[in-house]
Amino acid sequence: MQRILLAALLCLHIPAFAGGMGGKPLSPAAEVGKHLFFDKHLSGSGQMACSTCHDPNHAYGPPNDLPVQPGGPRLTDHGVRAVPSLRYQEFTPAYSDMLDNPDGISRPGPGGGLTLDGRAATLATQASIPLLAANEMANHDAADVVRKIEQSDYAALFRAAFGSDIFNSPPHAFAKAGEALQAFQMEDTSFHPFTSKYDRLASNKIGGTLTPEEQRGFAVFANPDKGNCFACHYNGPGLGGSSGLFTDFTYSAIGVPRNPEIPANEHKSYHDMGICSRVDHPLPDSAHYCGMFKTPSLRNVSTRRVFFHNGRFKTLHDVIRFYNTRDTNPELWYPVVHGVPQKFNDLPTQYHANIDTQMPLDGRARGSAPPMTEQEMEDLEAFLNTLTDEDQLQAAEERPATSLRTMRSVLCRLHPALPIALMLIHPLSDGLVFGLSVLVDRVDHVLQTVTSHDPIPIREGAPDSADSTSDTLTHSARRRDLDALVWCRFVEEG
Numbered sequence: 302m303q304r305i306l307l308a309a310l311l312c313l314h315i316p317a318f319a320g321g322m323g324g325k326p327l328s329p330a331a332e333v334g335k336h337l338f339f340d341k342h343l344s345g346s347g348q349m350a351c352s353t354c355h356d357p358n359h360a361y362g363p364p365n366d367l368p369v370q371p372g373g374p375r376l377t378d379h380g381v382r383a384v385p386s387l388r389y390q391e392f393t394p395a396y397s398d399m400l401d402n403p404d405g406i407s408r409p410g411p412g413g414g415l416t417l418d419g420r421a422a423t424l425a426t427q428a429s430i431p432l433l434a435a436n437e438m439a440n441h442d443a444a445d446v447v448r449k450i451e452q453s454d455y456a457a458l459f460r461a462a463f464g465s466d467i468f469n470s471p472p473h474a475f476a477k478a479g480e481a482l483q484a485f486q487m488e489d490t491s492f493h494p495f496t497s498k499y500d501r502l503a504s505n506k507i508g509g510t511l512t513p514e515e516q517r518g519f520a521v522f523a524n525p526d527k528g529n530c531f532a533c534h535y536n537g538p539g540l541g542g543s544s545g546l547f548t549d550f551t552y553s554a555i556g557v558p559r560n561p562e563i564p565a566n567e568h569k570s571y572h573d574m575g576i577c578s579r580v581d582h583p584l585p586d587s588a589h590y591c592g593m594f595k596t597p598s599l600r601n602v603s604t605r606r607v608f609f610h611n612g613r614f615k616t617l618h619d620v621i622r623f624y625n626t627r628d629t630n631p632e633l634w635y636p637v638v639h640g641v642p643q644k645f646n647d648l649p650t651q652y653h654a655n656i657d658t659q660m661p662l663d664g665r666a667r668g669s670a671p672p673m674t675e676q677e678m679e680d681l682e683a684f685l686n687t688l689t690d691e692d693q694l695q696a697a698e699e700r701p702a703t704s705l706r707t708m709r710s711v712l713c714r715l716h717p718a719l720p721i722a723l724m725l726i727h728p729l730s731d732g733l734v735f736g737l738s739v740l741v742d743r744v745d746h747v748l749q750t751v752t753s754h755d756p757i758p759i760r761e762g763a764p765d766s767a768d769s770t771s772d773t774l775t776h777s778a779r780r781r782d783l784d785a786l787v788w789c790r791f792v793e794e795g
């Protein structure tokens with residue numbers, strides 16, 4: 302029956318709430334914020350809440366490996382950036398071009414702020430961005446959002462928190478909705494549980510003993526001649542009394558390759574350049590900020606299936622290898638044209654001077670030895686796995702077995718209706734899918750390559766060489782593939 306219900310709901314993804322992990326009761330404002338966060342009616346489509354993209358069962362990050370999420374009034378528009386996790390954001394100071402570095406050594410530089418270019422100063426003001434963005438929650442305006450809140454079943458709570466006449470002033474009520482969302486993210490412990498193995502190590506608690514592999518990985522992380530990860534993903538005492546956030550809130554241009562899976566990138570002239578794409582940091586004055594994005598926290602990073610601002614990478618394994626060999630083997634990461642790897646191909650050439658030169662991205666010569674050995678990279682990944690909060694380890698265990706998900710997604714790619722049809726002829730389907738999934742387990746390594754490695758075939762033409770007609774054809778095919786993929790990903794999650 303559950304399966305049939307699932308099938309009937311089709312691709313609607315309804316996350317279970319991972320909050321309520323103990324701690325103090327929420328304030329009335331935060332209680333309202335919790336309702337707002339999970340309310341799908343607060344969108345033009347009626348199907349999209351904050352939690353659709355920021356799923357509590359995925360550390361408030363994306364529930365799938367799509368580089369950008371579908372949104373808008375019919376869920377057919379796409380965003381331009383990967384969804385960040387909302388955990389551990391509460392210590393983020395407002396953006397400044399000259400933020401003091403929490404390590405007390407580095408010179409002040411661009412840092413702080415919410416979103417990946419820092420354009421929102423507080424969690425409260427940030428909330429208006431997705432609520433009003435045409436390609437996200439797509440409400441007409443602030444009054445539209447307020448009207449929906451006024452008609453909701455938590456309208457009385459809203460009045461109790463913010464005054465009985467609050468709905469008489471829509472701009473005021475809209476600002477309060479932002480404050481409520483901020484209060485929820487600040488107060489609810491599910492946004493900052495600090496329950497990872499690393500936390501047990503840091504606070505000297507039982508269960509905090511690292512394995513030899515994790516210990517070696519921690520050393521690679523902190524070794525300035527190896528990973529040097531801590532230089533930006535700083536784990537020391539941070540701002541506002543924080544500690545171990547695995548970010549110093551600074552911005553760097555690290556030259557992540559362009560991601561052709563993002564629909565916006567169909568236009569060759571389009572470049573997401575981070576800070577200098579902001580309206581308050583216009584060109585040419587802000588040219589030295591082009592390509593810079595915020596250093597994200599690495600907490601819960603191994604629960605992600607999409608990495609960097611443009612979602613170009615799908616596994617932590619690849620991210621680490623990119624850091625290690627971006628300079629020594631650029632041909633592994635960038636398109637090669639006439640034998641020349643197009644390094645930093647997502648940033649116009651005139652801004653390449655902004656690329657950071659800190660280890661391990663120190664610009665060493667192509668063909669020279671990379672900083673980390675294979676073993677060191679494996680150890681580093683093992684250490685990063687210790688940054689996962691306990692509830693996320695549990696959530697991962699409760700998800701359908703990989704084999705079942707793989708099976709569904711393989712069927713889905715054969716024909717999008719197949720998994721649904723199979724679910725409908727329940728219980729026969731269960732037996733069938735189970736039998737097939739056992740088979741899948743056997744040939745797992747073959748199927749893994751089908752599903753986890755770039756399922757969209759992308760023709761990477763030499764820049765400027767493809768004529769525009771074949772380009773348009775590729776793009777519409779790519780868009781169709783992406784739509785099918787969105788559907789299949791939802792089925793996989795079901």
Ligand code: HEC
Nearest residue numbers: 350351354370372382383384385415416417418428431437
């Ligand atoms: C369609 C998917 C989507 C929805 C829905 C969505 N977000 Fe986001 N969120 C994103 C993306 C993508 C970013 C990164 C945006 C950027 O850098 O410009 C982001 C960034 C954020 C950030 C900043 C995180 C950081 O690392 O600085 C916060 C806070 C946030 N969202 C809260 C919310 C809240 C609250 C809601 C509901 C009102 C919401 N989001 C709805 C996709 C979404």
Ligand code: HEC
Nearest residue numbers: 528529530533553557594595596597608609610624657659
């Ligand atoms: C020079 C500063 C710097 C150093 C050193 C650095 N990083 Fe990063 N890291 C960043 C920035 C900036 C981003 C975001 C870049 C983007 O999205 O374009 C990032 C993003 C990431 C991400 C993606 C996380 C997500 O949520 O998408 C991972 C994983 C990561 N770094 C791991 C590492 C590891 C492991 C090391 C050490 C080998 C390391 N970083 C060293 C600055 C740095």
